[in-house]
Amino acid sequence: MxxxxxxxxxxxxxxxxxxxxxxxxxxxTLLEASDQLGGLGTFFSSRDRWVERFYHCVMPTDAALLALLDEVGLKESVGWRPTRMGMVVDGEHHSFNSALDLLRFRPLRLADRVRFGVVSLLLRRLGEGKDLDGVRTEDWLRGLYGDATWSTLLAPMFGAKFGSAFGDVPALYLWQRLGRERNDSVRGYPAGGYKSVIDALRASIEAGGGEIRTSAPVRRVETSLDRVLVTVAGGDTIEADHAVSTVPLPALRGIADEDLARRLPDVRLRYQGVVNTLFFLRKPLSGHYWAPVLRSGTDFDGIVEMSALTGTEPYDGRHLVYVMRYTDRESALYREDEAVISRRWTEQLLNLHKGLTMEDVDEVRTFKAPFVEPVYPLGYLSRRPAVEVPGTRLLLATTAHVYPNVTSWNSSVELAGSVTDLLLRDARRSPTQENTAWSADSAR
Ligand SMILES: Cc1cc2nc3c(=O)[nH]c(=O)nc-3n(C[C@H](O)[C@H](O)[C@H](O)COP(=O)(O)OP(=O)(O)OC[C@H]3O[C@@H](n4cnc5c(N)ncnc54)[C@H](O)[C@@H]3O)c2cc1C
Incomplete structure (x- = not known):
């Protein structure tokens, strides 16, 4: 067996x-708490189309994800397009794509604009061979770009993801992120949306004899040296030789029995959640795929015009815009009612884009997620929890494990690969009595 x-x-x-x-x-057996697969890449229905709750795109450097898409026959479905970036500062809209755009960028003094351009071109190289895991992002960037550029532009722009803690996050995170982006504006999107990827993975698992249960929240995980017991809401307990948990560590702590809770890594990470509102519009916004919004009287601090990448066909001819703010799940904004956020952010978007009126807004939806991005402390590379939980057959594969990579579908797929390799190695090395024949067979 x-x-x-x-x-x-x-x-x-x-x-x-x-x-x-x-x-x-x-x-x-895969157990998913909600009634949909896909986690943060999950979707909702609008005019009979499936639309991602949170904006998602593929990068040309996402090698692990592209290899997986190839395995399920979807690699060729990814449409690639160069995208453009904007920047909204003090209510003014700027294009932010070329050297000329930078030279015209009035929020910075001319000397700072030139320095910005030169440093940005060299930034990846300037970080090579340095212990950036032990350097605060603020110290690294302030030194290179200067005080004015740090506080006018960089802190609010990159800080959108981590809030005020951004300056304290290791500079390695940003360095790695720039490596993923490689100054390349090309982004990809699967023709059938992210749901097509989720459906293809489901089909592949089920065709191979795997079982998938949705609406099956795990309520308890117990471990011993050679077994894992997983109990689902309703009381059904599955006895397994191994288990892999992909749920965020704080959530796993809540379902671990006492013995397992003691064995879990003692890394108490703070997580950023997200509040994100989608607008289906009857006309385009700016054509910029991404635009940070700084000091412009909005609670949201970024805009993603998804249809600039995907076109309007996936949204029944409408333009799709997401606005977002990353925030702690205990914050006042996160706790606010979705309908109230939708109304206020609609007003704020109309204020920001004077050419847009209420008649141009077809539909507005707000979604939240509590655990999106761990706030990494300095020196996290050496404190990053191991994927193995000592004395158990439970492996951890969570967003807290992908650092220094940016949390993304690509890093999750890469992590899934390494955790799977470990599990297979252990299963072959120490098979249970029932697994002996499988182990001998698979080692051949
Ligand atoms: C606004 C936003 C924009 C993003 N943009 C991009 C992008 O452009 N490109 C990109 O590649 N990535 C992007 N990401 C990041 C990407 O979505 C995540 O890194 C990735 O989805 C993480 O996958 P995961 O499986 O590790 O975790 P999750 O997607 O969080 O999955 C964890 C799953 O565990 C389930 N679960 C929790 N508790 C239990 C329980 N007790 N029992 C059973 N199941 C449980 C949850 O319901 C969930 O389905 C974005 C994320 C957000 C929020």
Missing amino acids: PPRVVVIGGGVCGLATAHRLVREGLAV
């Missing part, structure tokens, strides 16, 4: 893990 594995969480990390394990011949 092949080893039985339970995968907890049906976001991309759980799906990619289950997909790989099923291909290796293991008996996999």
Whole structure:
């Protein structure tokens, strides 16, 4: 008999893990709490179309994700387009794509604009070989760009993800992020949306004999040396040889039994959540795929005009714009009612884009997610929790493990690959009595 594995969480990390394990011949059950697969890449229905709740795109450097898409026959479905970036500062709109745009960028003094251009071109190289994991982002960038550029532009622009803690996050995070983006404006989007990827992974898991259960929140995880017991709401307990948990560590702590809770890594990370509102518009906004919004009287601090990348066909001819703010799940904004946020952010968007009127707004939806991005402390590379939980057959594959990579579908897929390799190695090295025949077979 092949080893039985339970995968907890049906976001991309759980799906990619289950997909790989099923291909290796293991008996996999994937348990997802909500009624949909996809996690942060999940979707909702509008005019009979499936639309992502949170904006998502693929980067040309997303090698692990593209390889997975290839395995499920979707690599060619990714449409690639050069995108453009804008910047809204003090209510004024700027294009931010070329040297000429930078030279015209009045929020910075001319000397700072020139310095900005030169440093930005060299930034990746300037970080090479340095211990950026131990350097605060603020110290690194302030030194290179100067005080004015740091406080006028960089702190609010990149800080959007981590809030006021951004300056304290290791500079390695930003360096890695720039490596992913490689000064390349090309972005990709799968023709059938992210739902097509989720559906293809589901189909592949089920075709390989794996079982997927949605609306199956795990309520308890117990571990011993050679077993993992996973109990789903309603009382059904699955006994497995191994388990992989992809749920954020604070959530796992809430379902671990006492013994497991003691064994979990003692890393108390703060997480940023997100509040994000979508607007289906009857006309385009600015054509900029991404525009940070600084000091412009809005609660949101970024705009993504998705249809600048995807076109309007996926949204029944409408233009799709997301505005967002990353924030702690305990913050006043996060706790606010979705309808109230939708109304206020609609007013703020209309104020910001004077050419836009209420008649141009077809539909508005607000979604939130509590655990999006861990706020990494200095020196996290050496404190990053191991994926193995000592003395158990439980492996962890969460966003807290992908650092220094940026949290993305690509890093989750990469992590799923390494966790799967570890699990297979352990399963072959120490098979249970029932798995001995499988182990001998698979080692051949
Ligand atoms: C606004 C926004 C924009 C983004 N943009 C991009 C982008 O452009 N490109 C990109 O690649 N990435 C992007 N990301 C990041 C990307 O979505 C995440 O990094 C990725 O989805 C993380 O996947 P995951 O499977 O690790 O976690 P998650 O997607 O969080 O999945 C975890 C799953 O576990 C489930 N779960 C939790 N508790 C339990 C339980 N007790 N029992 C069972 N199941 C449980 C959850 O319901 C969830 O489905 C974006 C994210 C956000 C929020």
